[in-house]
Amino acid sequence: MGFTEVARQAWRMFLRDWRAGELHLLLVALLLAVGALSSVGFLSDRMQGGLERDARQMLAADLVVRSDAPLAPEFTRQAQADGLSTAVIANFPSMASATGEGGVGGQIAASRLSSLKAVSDGYPLRGRVRVAPDAGANTPDAPADGIPAPGTVWVDAALLDALHVKPGESIRVGNRTLRIAAVITREMDRGYGFGSLAPRVMMRFDELPSTGLVQFGSRITYRLLVAGSDTQVGKFAAWARPAAEQARGVHLESLEDGQPQVRQTLDRAERFLSLVALLAAVLAAVAVGIASRRYSERHLDACAVMRCLGLPRRALRGMVTLEFIGLGLIGGVLGVALGYAAHWVLLAQLGDVIPAGLPAPTWRPAAFGLASALVMLLGFALPPLLPLSEVAPLHVLRRDVVGGARRQGWLAYGASALAFGALLLFAARDLRLGAMVAGGFVVGAIVFGVLAWLAIRGLAAWARSTGGAGGAMGGIGWRYAVAGLRRRGLGSALQVVALGLGLMALLLLAVTRNDLVAGWQHSSPPDAPNRFVIDIQPGQDAPVLKQLHAAGLPDVQLSPMIRARLTAINDTPVTGESYTEERARRLAEREFNLSYTSALPDGNRVTAGQWYGETDKPQISMEEGIAKTLGLKLGDVLRFEVTGQTIDAPITSLRKLDWGSMRVNFFVVMPPAALRDFPMTWITSFHLEPQQQGIADALVRQFPNVTVIDTGALLAQIQQILSQVIDAVQALFLFTLAAGVLVLYAALAGTRDERMRESGILRALGASSRQLRDVHLAELVTVGALAGLLAALGAGALGWALARYVFEFALTFNPWLPVLGIGAGVLCALIGGWSGLRAVLRQSAVRTLRDV
Numbered sequence: 001m002g003f004t005e006v007a008r009q010a011w012r013m014f015l016r017d018w019r020a021g022e023l024h025l026l027l028v029a030l031l032l033a034v035g036a037l038s039s040v041g042f043l044s045d046r047m048q049g050g051l052e053r054d055a056r057q058m059l060a061a062d063l064v065v066r067s068d069a070p071l072a073p074e075f076t077r078q079a080q081a082d083g084l085s086t087a088v089i090a091n092f093p094s095m096a097s098a099t100g101e102g103g104v105g106g107q108i109a110a111s112r113l114s115s116l117k118a119v120s121d122g123y124p125l126r127g128r129v130r131v132a133p134d135a136g137a138n139t140p141d142a143p144a145d146g147i148p149a150p151g152t153v154w155v156d157a158a159l160l161d162a163l164h165v166k167p168g169e170s171i172r173v174g175n176r177t178l179r180i181a182a183v184i185t186r187e188m189d190r191g192y193g194f195g196s197l198a199p200r201v202m203m204r205f206d207e208l209p210s211t212g213l214v215q216f217g218s219r220i221t222y223r224l225l226v227a228g229s230d231t232q233v234g235k236f237a238a239w240a241r242p243a244a245e246q247a248r249g250v251h252l253e254s255l256e257d258g259q260p261q262v263r264q265t266l267d268r269a270e271r272f273l274s275l276v277a278l279l280a281a282v283l284a285a286v287a288v289g290i291a292s293r294r295y296s297e298r299h300l301d302a303c304a305v306m307r308c309l310g311l312p313r314r315a316l317r318g319m320v321t322l323e324f325i326g327l328g329l330i331g332g333v334l335g336v337a338l339g340y341a342a343h344w345v346l347l348a349q350l351g352d353v354i355p356a357g358l359p360a361p362t363w364r365p366a367a368f369g370l371a372s373a374l375v376m377l378l379g380f381a382l383p384p385l386l387p388l389s390e391v392a393p394l395h396v397l398r399r400d401v402v403g404g405a406r407r408q409g410w411l412a413y414g415a416s417a418l419a420f421g422a423l424l425l426f427a428a429r430d431l432r433l434g435a436m437v438a439g440g441f442v443v444g445a446i447v448f449g450v451l452a453w454l455a456i457r458g459l460a461a462w463a464r465s466t467g468g469a470g471g472a473m474g475g476i477g478w479r480y481a482v483a484g485l486r487r488r489g490l491g492s493a494l495q496v497v498a499l500g501l502g503l504m505a506l507l508l509l510a511v512t513r514n515d516l517v518a519g520w521q522h523s524s525p526p527d528a529p530n531r532f533v534i535d536i537q538p539g540q541d542a543p544v545l546k547q548l549h550a551a552g553l554p555d556v557q558l559s560p561m562i563r564a565r566l567t568a569i570n571d572t573p574v575t576g577e578s579y580t581e582e583r584a585r586r587l588a589e590r591e592f593n594l595s596y597t598s599a600l601p602d603g604n605r606v607t608a609g610q611w612y613g614e615t616d617k618p619q620i621s622m623e624e625g626i627a628k629t630l631g632l633k634l635g636d637v638l639r640f641e642v643t644g645q646t647i648d649a650p651i652t653s654l655r656k657l658d659w660g661s662m663r664v665n666f667f668v669v670m671p672p673a674a675l676r677d678f679p680m681t682w683i684t685s686f687h688l689e690p691q692q693q694g695i696a697d698a699l700v701r702q703f704p705n706v707t708v709i710d711t712g713a714l715l716a717q718i719q720q721i722l723s724q725v726i727d728a729v730q731a732l733f734l735f736t737l738a739a740g741v742l743v744l745y746a747a748l749a750g751t752r753d754e755r756m757r758e759s760g761i762l763r764a765l766g767a768s769s770r771q772l773r774d775v776h777l778a779e780l781v782t783v784g785a786l787a788g789l790l791a792a793l794g795a796g797a798l799g800w801a802l803a804r805y806v807f808e809f810a811l812t813f814n815p816w817l818p819v820l821g822i823g824a825g826v827l828c829a830l831i832g833g834w835s836g837l838r839a840v841l842r843q844s845a846v847r848t849l850r851d852v
Contacts, residue, residue, distance in 0.1 A: 006315050010322035017323070022298065025291040025746055026377070027331050032742060033284035033376055034335025034369045036277040036735035039342035041365035044274075046343075046358040057127030060189035061087070061225035062233045064253040065240060068591065071224050072247065075240060082236045084228040087122040088205055091115065092220040094213055095700045095707055096155075096201050097172040098163035110693070111700040112162045113709055114155075115198040116173065116213070119147050120205040124189060125227035129202075131182035134167050135160050141185040148204055152181035159199035171201070174211030174704045178203060212705055215537055216679055248565055249589065277732060281372070283498055283739035285380050290494075290746040292381035320385055324377055332373030336366045342732075349728035368426070445497050448790055452496035453489055455786055460486040481778035484758070495743070496787045499828060502740025503791035506733050507821055508798055528662040529685035531696055532709040534561075536682035540703055547702060548686065551695045558682045559664050562594040562675055567646070568639035569632070584629050594640065595666040596675040600655075603663055609634045609653035618649035618674040623657055623667045640668075642678045649674060662711065741828050780829045788825020792818040 017023050065075050079086050097111040128143035135157035148154050153171065160183065165171060167180045184200055208214060226236060237252065244250040303316060340361075347358075463482040485492040536544050541558050548556045566574055566588060576585040600611050612619040620638060627633070632651060639648045649670060657665045664685050688695060696708045759772055796817055 003318075006318045007322055010319040010326070013319060014323045014326055017295075022295055023327055025742070026288060026295070026327060026381070027334075029284045029287040029291065029739070029742055029746070030328065030331030030373050030377060031335045031338055032735055032739045033281040033288075034332055034373045035338035035342055036280035036284075036732065036739075037372055038336050038339025038365050038369035039346060039732065039735075040274050040277045040339075041368055042340055042343035042361045043346050045361045045365045049359040049362065057124070057188040059126065059225075059253060060089075060124030061126055062227045062230075063225075063237055063240075065224040065226070065244065065250065066253055067222050067224075067247070067250045068220070069222070069249060071222055071250070075224055075243070078239055079224070079226045079236050082228070082239075083232050084226040084236055085122060085125050087125055087225040088120040089123060089223045089225065090118045090205060090208060090220050091223070092213075092218060093198060093707055093709070094173065094201075095704070096159060096163065097697070097700055097704075098165050099170050099172055099177060110163050111697045111708070112159065113198045113707065114159060114173075114201045117200060117202045118205040118208040119202060121147060123147055123225065125225050127188045129154075129184065129188075130186035132185050133182060135183045144182070148181060148202060150204060150207065151178060152203075153178045154182045154184050154200075154202040155180055156199035156201075157183050157185075159201065162199065172704065173201060173203065174213040176207065176211045178207075215535070215705060216681065218535060248567075249591070251589075277735070280732075280735040280739045281376070283502065283736060283743055285376050286494070286498060287739065287742045287746040288376060289380040289383075290743065292385060294746075295381075296385050321378075324381055324385070325374065328374040328377040329370065331377065332370035335373060336369035339365070339369060342735075345731055346728045349731055444501060444794075448497040448500050448794070449493045451790060452493040452500070452786055456482070456485045456489065456492055456496075459782065478774075478778050480762075480775045481782055484775070484779060485782060492783065495783050496790065498743030499740045499784065499787035499825060500790040500794070502733075502737040503788055503821060503825055503828065504794040504798075506737055507791055507795035507817065507824070527687045529664075529687050530662070530710065530712045531688050532664070532683065532685045532711060533699070533706055534681070534683050534709065535705055535707050536684070536703070537705060538680065538682075540706070541682045544682070544684075544699070544703060544706070547699060548684075548695070551698070552692075553686050553695070556684055556686045558684045559595055559597075559666075560675070560680045561666075561683045562596075562642055562678050562680045563591045564594050564640040564642045564647075564678075565591055566638060567641045569630075570637050571639075579630070581629070584631075587626065587630060592640065592668055593666055594642075594668050594670065594675060596670050596672045598672060601663075601665070601669070603658035603665070604655045605658075606653050607656050609651070611653055612671055615671050616673040618647060618670060619652045620649045621653040621655055621669050622651050623665075624654040626667045627651070627654055645678065647674060647678075737828070741831065781826050784826035784829025785822045786825070787829065788821035788823065789818055791825065792821025795821070 014023070065071060076086055076088075092115075093113055094116040095111050096114040096116075130141045131144045131154055132139045132141040144154070153173070155171070159171075160166065160180075163171060165180065167183060170177050170179050172178075184202065187200065187202075190200070214220065226233065228236075237254065240252060244252055306316060307313075460482045463479045533544070536558065545556065545558055568574055574588050576589040579585045579588055598614050600606065606621075607624055609621075612621065622632065632638070634651055634654065637648055637650045639646055662685065664683055696710075700706065700708060759767075762772060762775075796813055800813070
């Protein structure tokens with residue numbers, strides 16, 4: 001039998017099985033799995049394409065030298081000697097204040113935290129900043145010609161709203177009054193760090209000194225931008241990398257890095273979405289396996305007849321394989337189309353989290369979708385289908401004779417597991433994430449499965465002992481339903497597990513996340529500080545304190561802050577390369593904020609060692625978390641460098657800080673005698689009600705160099721961004737819930753023949769249609785209630801663990817969570833299972849017994 005004839009017969013089998021409804025469940029499972037995977041694939045592909053397309057624009061250069069202090073002039077001289085174009089930018093948080101019209105004699109009306117960016121001529125070296133004459137929605141923007149003119153600034157539209165000013169009016173930045181010349185609509189190199197949350201103010205670099213903001217302790221990040229040919233950039237990079245390694249706080253950002261903050265943010269969002277998609281794919285694969293097993297059982301007789309008529313095993317195997325390859329291609333194409341439509345929903349949900357104007361997707365997500373459909377279908381369908389090609393002709397006469405496919409079946413299951421594992425790893429793009437998904441799914445499924453199995457056995461024992469009469473939940477319907485679930489113990493547990501996992505994910509996001517947010521908000525007292533004032537210079541501490549006390553804030557205190565670098569531990573030099581963990585590397589490279597006090601700060605608790613108290617001897621009390629990250633212990637001697645001066649001191653105590661209090665806290669504190677003579681600034685925090693904003697505005701008016709950080713506004717922005725990501729994940733979890741319902745339907749459909757036989761026997765024994773309906777209704781309600789209860793308990797446990805071990809606050813259990821979970825589980829079970837059981841109820845007893 002040639003390939004053409006095998007293919008023709010496979011097509012006939014496909015059409016026959018499609019009309020009979022044998023392939024519908026498999027196709028829906030493929031749609032869900034491929035749709036979930038390809039939706040994230042399309043989103044990831046477009047984000048990656050945007051990063052590759054805009055990498056130079058996101059740096060505003062080909063290479064960037066970044067430093068937290070003014071760069072040595074050798075870097076600029078070397079770049080210019082190599083024939084490169086250069087520009088300099090400085091970025092730091094600062095207050096911007098509104099003035100009257102034109103800024104002449106106007107009184108300051110409001111002040112807000114802004115992200116100040118000073119740029120030199122030539123900026124940006126790659127790409128263009130786009131600006132508009134005003135903030136109107138219908139106002140067209142255009143590429144900016146150069147940088148702001150002398151005496152002017154460009155600002156974000158958000159700052160106009162916050163200060164109630166318009167283009168053409170003036171704002172005050174430090175000691176300077178500058179006119180708003182344009183509104184920034186697009187700034188590719190902005191980044192996604194803390195400073196980017198505040199609205200932008202862009203000014204000229206040569207006018208920065210006149211603002212009076214560049215003082216000791218100012219948190220300014222300097223960047224040298226360079227651009228040129230790849231050869232020129234490579235030559236400069238070869239010189240700059242060793243020079244940067246020798247200079248503390250100097251780093252290179254290259255084209256391969258893109259914008260590190262942006263790439264890190266997008267990578268995390270992509271991995272989180274991939275995790276959800278993989279869960280949906282795993283559940284859909286389970287549905288494929290269940291449906292394929294039922295397909296195999298229902299086609300054994302037909303295949304045995306074809307074997308009796310002389311059809312070779314090879315031809316039969318080819319027919320079945322080609323039929324499923326065709327189904328896989330159809331499901332893959334439709335699933336890719338569904339994923340492409342779903343990725344637009346994800347884009348809309350993510351909103352401001354990802355860059356705008358992403359390029360069109362490439363062919364890779366579509367190819368991956370088709371490949372995943374074939375791998376999933378053949379991988380999970382092949383083992384149950386092997387008995388079809390190995391069925392013995394004698395099966396026509398003796399049902400107990402099937403064939404010898406046991407060994408090949410185990411080999412096929414092993415190959416399927418490897419293939420699907422490779423698919424998960426490829427989709428996750430991360431070995432650890434893929435392993436966590438597979439391991440977490442297995443562990444969660446085992447726990448849920450054991451609990452479901454024990455619950456079903458307990459219900460069965462309780463039903464036998466209590467009995468009852470009448471009703472779906474109180475008599476014969478209830479007893480037969482629980483007895484049936486117990487007979488099909490493994491299959492029943494699988495139904496509960498599949499539906500429970502999907503529901504648990506949605507409950508965790510839809511309900512428990514609100515409890516987490518509420519618990520986090522309540523973890524801080526109502527009068528917790530919501531304003532931080534930094535950059536208070538020496539000599540300003542007493543006047544600032546006096547003004548705040550006079551304004552009705554008598555409890556405000558100032559804390560000294562000394563910026564220092566950790567240079568050695570036990571006389572061993574410390575650099576970022578000394579650590580492998582990313583956070584430890586960042587801590588070793590950054591500057592520490594030291595402070596001094598003799599009294600243990602409020603909200604601090606000594607967990608190891610002893611508080612030093614009143615002493616003139618240099619000692620260190622360190623926060624326990626940062627000590628663990630850096631591998632420090634009591635007795636270690638640390639060396640800090642402050643403006644060229646060094647101080648050595650041992651660690652004599654470790655402290656646990658109450659970060660929820662929102663007070664000023666320091667990782668490292670010492671006795672006053674150890675640090676009093678070093679250069680310092682002052683910092684404080686206090687609570688303001690909305691109607692007291694004028695206190696902060698007056699402080700900025702009197703001391704233009706200080707920066708007031710409104711933590712409430714910043715946390716609101718962060719919460720908005722997190723809500724957008726959670727909404728996107730929640731939308732994707734609909735695939736997971738649908739896959740769980742599909743597994744329930746597949747499990748019910750897989751036992752449909754057995755249920756039909758049971759119903760026929762019950763009808764023959766006198767059971768009415770109403771009693772049979774009660775049995776099946778009670779079974780669905782039981783499965784849904786168990787799945788919903790387990791999902792609610794699982795979501796509550798995960799929420800508690802997140803609150804306790806990640807966010808470190810107490811979470812009150814929501815008493816409505818089990819009720820909501822049970823209700824949602826029953827509803828999903830009825831939707832997924834009732835339509836599949838109607839055929840059981842319609843079939844007559846005579847037909848059922850004849851088939852038996």
